[in-house]
Amino acid sequence: MNFKKVALIAGAGVACVVTGGMAAPAIGAAIGSTFMGLSGAAATSAGLAALGGGSLAAGGAGMAGGTAVVSAIAGGVGAAGAATASSIVEGNKAKEDLKKAQDDLHEIQKKDAAKQKIIMILEKKLKVAELNYEILREDAEATKEQLDEAQSQIKYILNELEKAKLNA
Numbered sequence: 001m002n003f004k005k006v007a008l009i010a011g012a013g014v015a016c017v018v019t020g021g022m023a024a025p026a027i028g029a030a031i032g033s034t035f036m037g038l039s040g041a042a043a044t045s046a047g048l049a050a051l052g053g054g055s056l057a058a059g060g061a062g063m064a065g066g067t068a069v070v071s072a073i074a075g076g077v078g079a080a081g082a083a084t085a086s087s088i089v090e091g092n093k094a095k096e097d098l099k100k101a102q103d104d105l106h107e108i109q110k111k112d113a114a115k116q117k118i119i120m121i122l123e124k125k126l127k128v129a130e131l132n133y134e135i136l137r138e139d140a141e142a143t144k145e146q147l148d149e150a151q152s153q154i155k156y157i158l159n160e161l162e163k164a165k166l167n168a
Helices: 003-036 039-052 062-167
Strands: none
Touching: 003 039, 003 062, 039 062
8 A cells, every 4th residue: 555545545535524523413413303303403303312322321421422423423434435446546556557567468478379380381391491401412422423323334234345455
């Protein structure tokens, strides 16, 4: 988690605590009128005291406690909302980074596949060239043997011709 994210969440939480504190009288009035059947300032006071665990005289935290409860809940909700929003943004960034990495990997794999195909083609051409060389070498050896045989025959015939001329 980076500092910017922490500051954003803390700021949202503080803003919600402040606005929650300002909204506490309205929330207290809603509770006082809805659940206690009161109206006006009595509804606000009774609603906030109920949220604070009861009146000060009864051992509760009173209206101040109710205001603190509303502020704390608002702050928690605000911080959670900011954290969620921040996580969503970070999650989207992570998804983009993952997609880019996957695309880069795919490109590398395509290039590697092309290189492998070229290597296979060159290996086949090498085998053909080696076979052609072997055939030509064998043909050259056979031709040399044939030439040697022909030269031997020519020498024999020349010898025989010389003998025939001498005897004639």
